[in-house]
Amino acid sequence: MRVRSVVEPQGLAAAEPPPALAEEPGQGADKAPLSGPVANSGIPGSVPESEEQALLERLAREAAEAAAAREAIGAISFDDYIPAARLSQRPLIQEQVQLPWPEGGGVPDGALYMGRFRLYIDEQGRVRRIMGETGNLLPPLVRLTQDTFSNARFAPGELAGRQVKSWIRIEVTFDARGIVSTRMLN
Numbered sequence: 001m002r003v004r005s006v007v008e009p010q011g012l013a014a015a016e017p018p019p020a021l022a023e024e025p026g027q028g029a030d031k032a033p034l035s036g037p038v039a040n041s042g043i044p045g046s047v048p049e050s051e052e053q054a055l056l057e058r059l060a061r062e063a064a065e066a067a068a069a070r071e072a073i074g075a076i077s078f079d080d081y082i083p084a085a086r087l088s089q090r091p092l093i094q095e096q097v098q099l100p101w102p103e104g105g106g107v108p109d110g111a112l113y114m115g116r117f118r119l120y121i122d123e124q125g126r127v128r129r130i131m132g133e134t135g136n137l138l139p140p141l142v143r144l145t146q147d148t149f150s151n152a153r154f155a156p157g158e159l160a161g162r163q164v165k166s167w168i169r170i171e172v173t174f175d176a177r178g179i180v181s182t183r184m185l186n
Contacts, residue, residue: 081120081165082157084186089158091121091166097152099172099180102144113137113174116185117145123163125154137174145172 084090115135120128130146137145149170157166169185 081167082159084157084166084168087157087159087164087166088161090186091125091154091157091168094125094153094155097148097182099145099148099182101178101180102140102174111176113141114171115142115145116169116171117149118167118169119149119152120165120167121154121156122165123156125156127152127154128165133169135172137172141172141174 113136115137116133118131118133120131122128127150130149132142132146156163158164171183171185173179173181175181
């Protein structure tokens with residue numbers, strides 16, 4: 001038996017709902033006929049190759065049109081960034097990032113503030129977005145971290161020898177003793 005599944009790109013809805021199964025009382029879904037066309041393959045419930053190909057082509061065209069529309073208005077989709085753990089070569093920082101101690105203090109005595117961030121790095125090695133994930137950083141410390149890492153330069157991540165968009169995680173710690181540390185995660 002041939003099984004077909006279609007995965008739609010995120011954010012795009014199918015123009016038509018999938019064919020429904022008609023079921024008669026006492027008849028299982030595996031024996032129910034499709035309400036749509038049936039292939040000439042002789043296998044009940046199968047979809048013709050031409051229809052499947054047409055659907056795949058339509059989905060690819062819609063995804064390309066959506067990407068072109070985002071690019072035209074300057075929008076960036078972060079859905080197509082690959083986690084560093086899935087790459088053959090992770091993004092590598094080009095020079096040490098010195099996260100400064102906040103001007104005027106900003107950290108109460110005895111406090112320890114930590115935060116995890118996701119850095120989205122494009123195929124040229126530029127940081128395109130910095131998203132806070134977890135932590136207890138005060139808003140001025142979040143802004144300081146985002147401002148500092150937005151200027152960082154990376155050798156882009158690679159997948160099978162090709163430079164790709166990717167993301168990495170970092171953890172930042174601000175200690176009331178004046179110690180600021182950063183470490184890469186993943």
